[in-house]
Amino acid sequence: MKRILVWAALTLLSVAFVYPFVWLLSASFKPRGEVFDHKLIPETFTLDNYVKVWQEAPMALWMANTAFVTVMAAVTVTISSAMVAWGFAYFRFPGRNVLFGVLLATMMLPGAVTMIPTFLIWNSLGMVGTLTPLWAQNLFGSAFYIFLLRQFFLSLPRDPFEAARIDGAGNWTIFWRIALPLCRPAIVVTWLFEFQAAWTDLMRPLVYLRDSSTFTVPRGLKSLLDAYGFGGEWHWEIVMTASVIATVPMVVLFFLGQKHFVRGIATTGGK
């Protein structure tokens, strides 16, 4: 009896959680007049909205911009953070714990404090308006991922590394050829987390991008909302269809990496 109640509650709640997706998807196939009829199956099925989004907005360009930023962000942050994490995990050196404490403390710092001077740095380099500020900071690693990867490196036995050292392997070889491959699960988690963060970010594109041709998908989506939603036009079907296009890649990413996402969140508490 109790089991049936639990399952009934879970079924009802999961329908409530999934329903907004289904509603949005269904609305994207409806003509303008039927968007708010709340019917699950569109009365008139149409692909017009997708055609219109593609015509009215440089959607392909936005996708390409976002893909570029996202891949650069994820690749650079993974490699740099792994390097730094290895430095903290494998070697002993004076001041190590103090430095690592500083690293942990930086995670507490609200982004708003560093936002303005960071903008001024990119401004003085003449890079405001380009995609570079959206990912290049990742070349220097990121505290959360360094913490995550260091934990993983610490859990590895030291023997393979000492054996390689006796065989004459240098520090870089040990890191790149032995430690990094062993660390694959944590690398995948880092990659997925950063991929999602970079793909969905709005704040930085708002600060750094000016011209519509440089927009990422979230920034472009916001401009569509301003133009078609509130701009006196009330073409909500366009905005909703663009939302579907922005969300689908993340849903695909989740299903590809579900196991890693769930384990990554459960073990690090990363949100």
Added chain:
Amino acid sequence: MRGLTRSGRRAETRAALLFISPWIAGFLIFTFWPVVYSGYLSLTDYDVINDPAFVGLDNYRQMFEDPKAGLAFRNTLIFAAMSVPTQLVVSLGLALLLNAAARATGFFRTAFFLPKMTPPVAVGILLLMLFNGQNGLINTVLGLFGIQGPAWTTDPDWVKPGLVLMHLWTVGASVIIILAALRAVPQELYDSAMVDGAGWWRRTLRITVPMISPTLFFLFIVDSINALQSFTEAYTAFFGAGNTTYSNDAALFYVIYLFQQAFQFLHMGYASAMAWLLFVVIMIITAVQVLLTRRYVYYEGERP
């Protein structure tokens, strides 16, 4: 062997510093200098075009006289006070249900987590659609039960509750974190409680919640810090970027106002002062939470 000779130790230090050098450089350029410089900027008037002009504590004084800054501050505190406990209770409830179902929870877990993947901009847009006062899905469903739903997206009294409810849609990560903690609670505790005849509520309140209190406490702090910095969903739904200007003061959160001051009005000095106040407030709130909850949180292996 490593670390025994002095030259070996020096070589190890050199190698370690090489490995962590990207972070050291990044820390100096993108954290340390910005923190110092924003502290300096907060004492100036600066519009990016002209050089910063030193004004002492004027920006901080101005903040206390600026009614919009006060409004943004209040809005943010009210939203955090509503949102953080709701989120915690709902994610705990969902995790308890998943834990009770024991088997084949993969599908449900996916259903609860999936919304977390939605880009926050799309969440803001969904908020406008689902909570639309006239023909949104929420009010349509409420209408089926004969309830006349409020104008969630325009009525200043209902904007924040709407944001809180919409935010509940993305609790998936918290559910996973709590579920992991629940699965780590030793079964013997429940077995002996069952022998003593304790019911489900009693076991949950007396065993489960205390045993996972470090996790709940962690989420409470992280959620509070995040709620105080809320930006994207509210900005998307209630503030026009670029030429279209629409706004709803009930959703004017602190970071939204800070962003407007910095990048729309180019009041970089004032915005820096706002950022520093936020920093201090977050530190104080976190410290108070740590001190208050230290007595109520159970850590295994801790001496009484």
